[in-house]
Amino acid sequence: MDDKALSGVRILDFTHVQSGPTCTQLLAWFGADVIKVERPGEGDATRGQLRDIPGVDSLYFTMLNHNKRSVTLNAKSRGGKQLLESLIKHCDVLVENFAPGAMERMGLTWERIHELNPRMIVGSVKGFGPGRYEDCKVYENVAQCAGGAASTTGFDDGPPVVSGAQIGDSGTGLHLALGIVTALYHRTRSGRGQKVLAPMQDAVLNLCRVKLRDQQRLERAHSLHEYPQYPDGKFGDAVPRAGNASGGGQPGWILRCKGWETDPNAYIYFITQAAVWPAVCKVIGEEEWITDEAYATPQARLLHLKPIFARIEQWTMSKTKFEAMEILNQYDIPCGPILSMKEIAEDPWLRQSGTVVEVEHPTRGRHLTVGNPIKLSDSPTEVTRAPLLGEHTEEVLLELGYTAGDMKALRDEGAI
Numbered sequence: 001m002d003d004k005a006l007s008g009v010r011i012l013d014f015t016h017v018q019s020g021p022t023c024t025q026l027l028a029w030f031g032a033d034v035i036k037v038e039r040p041g042e043g044d045a046t047r048g049q050l051r052d053i054p055g056v057d058s059l060y061f062t063m064l065n066h067n068k069r070s071v072t073l074n075a076k077s078r079g080g081k082q083l084l085e086s087l088i089k090h091c092d093v094l095v096e097n098f099a100p101g102a103m104e105r106m107g108l109t110w111e112r113i114h115e116l117n118p119r120m121i122v123g124s125v126k127g128f129g130p131g132r133y134e135d136c137k138v139y140e141n142v143a144q145c146a147g148g149a150a151s152t153t154g155f156d157d158g159p160p161v162v163s164g165a166q167i168g169d170s171g172t173g174l175h176l177a178l179g180i181v182t183a184l185y186h187r188t189r190s191g192r193g194q195k196v197l198a199p200m201q202d203a204v205l206n207l208c209r210v211k212l213r214d215q216q217r218l219e220r221a222h223s224l225h226e227y228p229q230y231p232d233g234k235f236g237d238a239v240p241r242a243g244n245a246s247g248g249g250q251p252g253w254i255l256r257c258k259g260w261e262t263d264p265n266a267y268i269y270f271i272t273q274a275a276v277w278p279a280v281c282k283v284i285g286e287e288e289w290i291t292d293e294a295y296a297t298p299q300a301r302l303l304h305l306k307p308i309f310a311r312i313e314q315w316t317m318s319k320t321k322f323e324a325m326e327i328l329n330q331y332d333i334p335c336g337p338i339l340s341m342k343e344i345a346e347d348p349w350l351r352q353s354g355t356v357v358e359v360e361h362p363t364r365g366r367h368l369t370v371g372n373p374i375k376l377s378d379s380p381t382e383v384t385r386a387p388l389l390g391e392h393t394e395e396v397l398l399e400l401g402y403t404a405g406d407m408k409a410l411r412d413e414g415a416i
């Protein structure tokens with residue numbers, strides 16, 4: 001018996017690019033039957049973007065669409081519209097991330113969908129929620145900028161910086177997935193579907209929550225003592241960029257390790273957690289700092305973070321990042337190596353946990369992917385390859401009751 005957590009849940013996946021597909025991929029990993037609807041001929045634009053092998057679906061597409069089925073359907077043709085309506089009646093959830101107004105232009109208003117299937121949950125990603133930008137198209141970095149991430153990332157003397165972590169796209173997809181399973185749970189009591197909206201700006205802001213905390217602290221105190229601007233620099237009226245400072249009350253910084261001159265990732269993140277301050281002093285050979293008034297308390301240390309980290313760095317530069325990790329972990333000193341993508345791809349433990357997975361694909365061969373980072377003890381994830389364009393059109397139409405003759409007519413019309 002298929003006892004996956006979401007088995008039996010059918011998702012009409014009308015998503016493209018990254019944000020929406022992240023959400024439906026997660027739902028597929030939890031066991032939902034995800035039917036991805038794509039335009040005949042071209043499909044999701046990412047199939048052809050950033051291609052590394054000519055004529056083969058890109059890694060961009062294959063890494064965001066695992067465990068799904070693909071149906072091609074022209075939503076603007078007569079037959080395609082009918083098929084879409086059958087799918088709406090057949091499925092529990094519709095997920096989409098089209099530009100604002102695109103669903104309505106296809107005739108798929110919330111009212112129409114709800115009329116066809118009152119139990120249907122409709123999950124949407126949009127760039128912005130209601131307001132001055134609600135009609136705008138949005139990509140990842142726009143969301144990072146509008147959600148407060150860019151203005152608070154980077155160094156004080158440089159421009160705003162966007163993060164390599166796709167918090168706008170994949171971050172919003174995660175938020176939407178939670179909204180959808182919550183609505184599914186609610187439906188078990190109410191019997192009705194509802195709309196779930198995850199705007200990208202809001203999702204990024206949610207992930208930047210601590211910066212809004214700091215904005216209010218700044219307004220009260222005109223200074224933020226754990227920020228690198230303290231005690232020498234000036235604070236303005238908005239939260240400044242904090243470089244590599246730790247986001248919380250435990251001061252941290254990125255320090256060079258042995259080999260940094262040639263290896264761009266020979267660095268370690270080092271946190272001077274108060275509880276292990278004596279151990280830090282012992283490791284770096286500054287035991288007098290344990291009792292010296294200038295260093296003994298977390299409050300006093302905030303005035304000297306730069307020289308403290310410079311001294312710790314003298315020590316980390318004498319070790320590789322992995323040697324430093326090994327020593328520091330013996331003392332429970334929180335730290336982490338700066339891992340390159342190459343190191344992550346080769347990491348045996350991430351492979352063992354199923355977070356880095358090798359998948360066989362019929363046209364590209366074997367490729368690496370990020371598996372399900374959320375582990376359910378009774379519903380383990382088996383990562384399967386992304387579908388080829390329209391690979392399951394016939395299979396799904398047969399399930400919907402379409403005959404071979406119906407399918408021929410739809411094909412002749414260009415609807416599938």
Ligand code: CAO
Nearest residue numbers: 017018019038039074075076097098099102127137138140
């Ligand atoms: N059959 C027929 N038409 C289809 C179709 C199908 N199966 N699938 C899509 N289309 C049509 C849509 O109906 C739309 O047509 P209209 O413009 O005539 O209404 C058209 O394809 C294009 O859709 P789009 O405007 O969403 O696509 P785009 O490439 O121009 O914009 C994006 C992409 C991402 C900027 C936009 O979709 C968007 O802002 N989405 C919401 C925010 C979001 O998710 N952003 C994250 C993207 S990942 O970085």
